Amino acid sequence: MSQKQIQPEDGILVVRDLIKRYGQKLVLDNVSMAIEEGKTTVIIGPSGCGKTVFMKHLIVLERPDSGEVYYRGRRIDRLSERELVPIRRKFGFCFQMGALFDSITVYENIIFPLRQHYKITDWKAVDEMVKQKLALVGMDGYQHYYPANLSGGQRKRVALARAIALNPEIILYDEPTTGLDPITSDVINELILKLQRELKVTSVVVTHDMRSAYKIADRIVMLHHGRIVADGDAEHIRTHPNAIVQQFIQGKVSEAELEALRLGGTKFPTQFMPEDFE
């Protein structure tokens, strides 16, 4: 498949020839992708490969150095912040560390997007909505907690409830299961599937949790050094001939890395003792 042939109308979100640099470092190198409506697209890749940066471009939290981003055929990467407001309302972004506002309660966090865009008159309905969204992530009853009093997993679940508060068309998940216990991870996976099945939400998930990727993905795209190295369904990725893809999905250490570890092990003590500092 030639990436050049992607047209703005090919998906709900389309990215063409995206290039992004931070200083001298090339983070995204000519990435093109069309994201299908109503499907779950999972982006995998090792840490630092540009997954999160790519996802931030989809909602224009980052602007490309060159390349284009389209939402429903309309170019959005050059829109002003004000012009982006109605488009961003269609998105829910679930940040890696939750990014809950820590000076306000869980309840206020969830109504934040609602409060900013609408004048709330029926508070009973809002209470009910918050209850419902929190129940969906298994966090009902925590309305009056502050984020600082929640565990990492609970914060992620609240962040998810906040991301779906405005019933978005597209939900972007940045490593939704990282750092969670296996059961909570599975709850999140089921939730992503449920939202997609019941609400026909388009999901883009950035992860390096392969168990989660296989479970939720309609399509898996692998990024490596800012380039797409594999693109297809779970079976396609499982049987992909590329060595980098196989090494990543099987979680294997490369020979070069093993060598580096061996060398490091002989040169440096792995554990410092108090007498080392005297």
Place this chain on the structure above:
Amino acid sequence: MIEILGERTIACIEGFGRFGRFSGESFRAMIHTFFHPRSYPLVLNQMNVIGVKSVPVVMATGAFVGMILAIQAYGQLASMGLEERLGVLINIAVVKELGPVLAAVMLAGRVGGALTAELGTMNVTEQIAAVQSFGVSPIRYLVAPRVLACLLLTPLLIIYADLLGILGGFFVSVKQLGINPGAYWNYSAMGVELWDVSTGALKGFFFGGAIALISCYKGFTCREGARGVGEACTEAFVGCFISILALNYVFAVVLSAVYKTFWPLRPLI
């Protein structure tokens, strides 16, 4: 060498440009906030944090300035038999320069540091990006209420500092140094004019704006990690302090020129 110098100059100019744009956007957002009563709770909350909670430290600053001036100036004036004019010297110095500048410096430390640390932490933990992702302008939601609160309350805090400076100077002069209170007030009233008090407070408006804008900008552009937040706080305080002093110089030049245009020179002693 020349390359490094050039790079730094360009980086510096770029930095000023970015700050200018940030300030412009903040002003637009502030005007929007001012005409939208829905945002008032945010401003009132910031007024409480920035203004109300700063009253004790600003008053203490003012009081000590007045008291120290009395002690320092008394000897010189008394040797010329002019100790009853001590009030003029203390009160002019407090309301024109020391009250506004030291209250602003105190605010730069208390409020500026807190604003940078708060917004910097929000930046590092992606809370600012989260605000943006909901289609809400972070400048409108986070910066405008803070700048507005600083702009409106710094002049009032300066008046508090002036008041306590005057009272502090009075108590030390009268109770400790034994100056006649009637003469003290009489000379003070002749020396200090509404112009002095109001220009002092007017400076506060600009000092407050500078403190809030610099601190918020540093918070928004803070680098990652605890070190990034720490560096941003230091840069914010230094930036605020230098701006206060530079603005004060500009005000001294402009205001004295304006005064000379309308009124003759006023002998104070």
